[in-house]
């Protein structure tokens with residue numbers, strides 16, 4: 001089932017897949033950025049949310065004072081959530097319905113967020129190279145997604161290992177591109193157990209990366 005079909009069904013049923021609230025791991029990445037460079041907040045800078053889905057992180061970025069491009073492959077999600085955001089008064093979010101491979105910003109970006117963005121074509125290095133081409137010198141890349149280091153029944157995200165993220169691979173790729181890596185780690189994600197009983201399996205892990213493009 002394509003993402004567009006997933007979102008069409010959910011929208012028709014009045015449901016959400018990811019819900020309105022940001023993920024803890026994206027909040028973690030944003031906190032790292034705000035501590036490292038507080039001046040980026042509330043400054044009207046331009047951020048892109050790649051694979052925005054239902055827009056929970058686009059709203060987070062807008063609430064932090066960014067002008068946001070919510071870039072989303074699914075036409076159904078882009079049309080529906082642009083209207084939802086308009087009704088909620090989020091005028092600073094512009095939804096764009098396009099695969100990231102075919103989109104180019106009309107100005108260099110200050111911040112790029114890729115949250116739970118697990119694509120199939122060419123792996124993460126190809127995506128990082130494209131993301132880099134959108135960022136201004138000194139711009140930031142924030143990533144939060146499912147880790148390849150997960151094992152056991154609590155593991156989350158795609159079942160294909162090559163689609164999951166390895167923070168060391170991402171970190172070394174960005175360093176080869178001259179980036180300063182501010183954070184690169186896996187963090188456990190709290191998963192509620194159905195019964196509330198103790199859970200003896202390894203927790204799900206999220207990979208978090210925050211890095212800065214060289215200034216010159």
Ligand SMILES: C[S@@+](CC[C@H](N)C(=O)[O-])C[C@H]1O[C@@H](n2cnc3c(N)ncnc32)[C@H](O)[C@@H]1O
Nearest residue numbers: 003018051052053072073074098099100115116
């Ligand atoms: C797992 S969802 C995550 C949504 C959102 N980032 C979040 O964390 O709530 C991945 C999203 O990426 C979108 N997507 C997949 N491939 C894409 C592509 N090539 N270009 C843009 N968006 C894409 C999907 O349609 C989906 O909305």
